[in-house]
């Protein structure tokens with residue numbers, strides 16, 4: 001279990017839409033285990049200076065909030081104590097991805113192969129990204145968590161998810177100059193109100209101190225859902241669907257020779273991130289890696 005997760009404890013939440021129409025949820029946390037001032041989960045800025053008086057008042061408010069709205073497991077909904085976002089039973093069901101795995105796409109292997117650890121898919125059709133890593137397997141347990149994060153405004157799961165992603169992608173993040181989220185089409189962004197990949201990217205950038213550019217790529221056409229499509233159909237579905245945003249200043253500075261890490265929530269066949277990587281490579285990126293929260297086995 002990632003011990004860092006225990007440090008986050010959402011207290012109060014304020015929402016606003018930014019200029020891209022992205023829902024920003026500002027959540028103050030910081031009681032109990034943290035000594036520094038509360039910070040916004042979205043961008044890390046200090047929200048207020050805490051004196052002992054305000055701290056006591058906030059603690060009282062926090063306890064009251066817990067009484068009124070007791071924290072619940074993000075997966076099964078049972079009450080949980082303290083800052084945990086998952087109950088112990090659900091934690092135990094999460095499958096974290098580790099070695100052995102394909103050194104290119106990160107799909108886990110059951111046994112360590114002899115020689116170079118590259119899966120058949122990557123040997124047959126090398127992807128357009130350099131390496132991809134994911135934190136957890138996308139299965140029954142994580143699916144409900146991720147869907148609630150994606151569609152039901154459970155943005156308070158972001159610190160838990162990015163703690164997992166930082167652990168899985170530590171090597172990638174060490175070799176990263178810029179973090180870029182996979183974009184949503186503007187109509188989908190309007191209906192969903194926020195891009196879950198951008199929320200993860202911003203949280204990763206804040207925690208790692210890396211630059212995040214969430215306006216670099218744009219989805220130029222609305223693509224049908226990738227669900228139930230074969231790998232080939234998925235690749236066709238997103239071909240040519242991404243481009244550099246026309247009015248994004250400083251493309252050269254951000255891309256030229258830079259090591260870019262694309263961030264997405266779920267890696268299925270890699271078709272979407274490959275399409276994004278192709279655009280970035282053509283524009284001069286030095287390396288394009290992918291860090292996702294979950295991947296389909």
Ligand SMILES: [Zn+2]
Pocket residue numbers: 073074075076077078086087088089090091
């Ligand atoms: Zn649970």
Ligand SMILES: [Zn+2]
Pocket residue numbers: 102103104105106107118119120121122123
């Ligand atoms: Zn592979």
